[in-house]
Amino acid sequence: MTAAATPDILSDEFALDPYRAYRQMRNDEPLIRQEQGVPGYIISRYEDVQRAFNDDTFTTANYDWQLEPVHGRTFLQMSGREHQVRRALVAPAFRGRELQEKFLPVIERNCRELIDTFRHAGEADLVAQFATRFPINVIVDMLGLDKADHARFHSWYTAIIAFLGNLSQDPEVTERGLRTREEFAAYMIPIIQRRRDHPGDDLLSTLCQAEIEGTRMSDEDIKAFCSLLLTAGGETTDKAIAAMFANLIDHPDQLEAVRQDRSLIARAFAETLRFTPPVHMIMRQPSEDVKLSGGVVPAGSTVICLIGAANRDERKYTNPDSFDIFRPELKETTASTAAAGHLAFALGRHFCVGALLAKTEVEVATNQLLDAMPDVRLAEGFRPQEKGVFTRGPASLKVRFTPVG
Numbered sequence: 001m002t003a004a005a006t007p008d009i010l011s012d013e014f015a016l017d018p019y020r021a022y023r024q025m026r027n028d029e030p031l032i033r034q035e036q037g038v039p040g041y042i043i044s045r046y047e048d049v050q051r052a053f054n055d056d057t058f059t060t061a062n063y064d065w066q067l068e069p070v071h072g073r074t075f076l077q078m079s080g081r082e083h084q085v086r087r088a089l090v091a092p093a094f095r096g097r098e099l100q101e102k103f104l105p106v107i108e109r110n111c112r113e114l115i116d117t118f119r120h121a122g123e124a125d126l127v128a129q130f131a132t133r134f135p136i137n138v139i140v141d142m143l144g145l146d147k148a149d150h151a152r153f154h155s156w157y158t159a160i161i162a163f164l165g166n167l168s169q170d171p172e173v174t175e176r177g178l179r180t181r182e183e184f185a186a187y188m189i190p191i192i193q194r195r196r197d198h199p200g201d202d203l204l205s206t207l208c209q210a211e212i213e214g215t216r217m218s219d220e221d222i223k224a225f226c227s228l229l230l231t232a233g234g235e236t237t238d239k240a241i242a243a244m245f246a247n248l249i250d251h252p253d254q255l256e257a258v259r260q261d262r263s264l265i266a267r268a269f270a271e272t273l274r275f276t277p278p279v280h281m282i283m284r285q286p287s288e289d290v291k292l293s294g295g296v297v298p299a300g301s302t303v304i305c306l307i308g309a310a311n312r313d314e315r316k317y318t319n320p321d322s323f324d325i326f327r328p329e330l331k332e333t334t335a336s337t338a339a340a341g342h343l344a345f346a347l348g349r350h351f352c353v354g355a356l357l358a359k360t361e362v363e364v365a366t367n368q369l370l371d372a373m374p375d376v377r378l379a380e381g382f383r384p385q386e387k388g389v390f391t392r393g394p395a396s397l398k399v400r401f402t403p404v405g
């Protein structure tokens with residue numbers, strides 16, 4: 001019997017079904033030297049990816065070339081106090097009282113407005129008509145920007161995510177990303193300048209007034225901050241909502257259980273993040289040589305951490321390839337904190353600052369969607385297909401339902 005060829009993360013075959021390749025990687029090739037496209041080392045086992053997120057030897061210097069050319073410099077690239085101070089500027093808006101009292105009504109209103117556009121139709125594409133709009137509308141509202149510009153925001157964050165995940169170094173993707181930086185700056189800088197003179201009760205005004213070590217942030221810094229929030233908060237939650245509905249519709253018993261007992265939404269969200277994480281890969285650059293399963297990664301090289309593979313590691317989960325909201329390993333109460341078992345929000349100092357916002361958005365969306373679509377099912381003949389290698393989720397989700405009332 002000949003050994004299977006090393007999986008190629010740039011191939012069409014991989015894009016069609018990465019999970020089969022992930023299994024082979026974890027079991028036979030836990031460290032793969034990637035020569036084509038972005039050169040680096042691919043890791044796939046849970047313990048290795050977990051270590052890459054937790055161990056400060058693994059720096060985020062990769063974002064200097066992966067994001068800075070389109071965003072400008074953001075706190076994702078930073079470490080130590082520089083990172084902490086900037087993260088602390090937005091963190092309160094994404095958790096606790098500020099989230100519950102100030103932003104929960106914004107989330108609920110945005111959700112209802114979108115569902116109103118299709119609740120009487122009996123049919124919808126939950127990706128195009130809901131998931132790609134809802135999280136971005138929420139963050140746009142939180143920043144105090146204009147939701148009427150949705151089409152622009154959507155095209156910008158899609159271009160930024162494509163730049164971030166440009167594994168094959170496609171020049172067109174690079175060029176579109178760089179153009180986005182200019183377009184976004186031309187849009188944002190005048191708004192930032194006006195908001196400095198006339199602050200409101202929104203997140204952008206908070207950033208305009210914030211002082212870091214006694215100094216106000218520059219327009220460019222604030223613009224980069226907003227670009228990060230729009231991208232990180234849009235693309236990811238969008239894919240999480242779509243994937244969660246696709247997973248539940250594919251498992252009618254579990255869908256029914258969630259419909260009957262809404263406290264199970266937290267479990268369904270956590271299992272969706274494990275089984276079909278919105279972000280499948282995150283990179284790191286170790287500052288020293290590091291020993292991982294399968295060999296040593298030299299200092300300064302790029303490590304491609306496969307969250308999608310680690311979350312299905314059979315060393316960590318029983319029956320990892322099945323979607324089961326009742327699996328005993330799930331810690332639904334901590335699923336949106338760094339104590340979560342899955343790695344979908346990463347770990348360590350860059351653990352997703354928007355995790356609780358995402359959880360709140362998903363809970364509100366699931367409750368309202370299930371109320372509006374009591375017998376939601378796939379449209380006749382439609383099968384959802386996941387798309388994407390870096391970020392991944394259903395490309396569309398056509399459903400039918402009996403309108404209520």
Ligand code: HEM
Pocket residue numbers: 060075076077087139228229230232233234236237240277278279282283343344345346347349350351352353354355357358
């Ligand atoms: C289900 C939805 C989400 C997923 C799966 C997700 C995933 C992630 C991951 C994997 C990271 C770590 C990146 C790294 O370490 O290199 C991260 C960081 C981050 N996320 Fe999220 N995210 C989600 C929702 C959100 C939302 C709603 C926001 C809010 C705007 C947000 C804002 C951020 C920011 C600003 C960071 C950088 C944190 C830091 O560097 O300290 N995310 N996210």
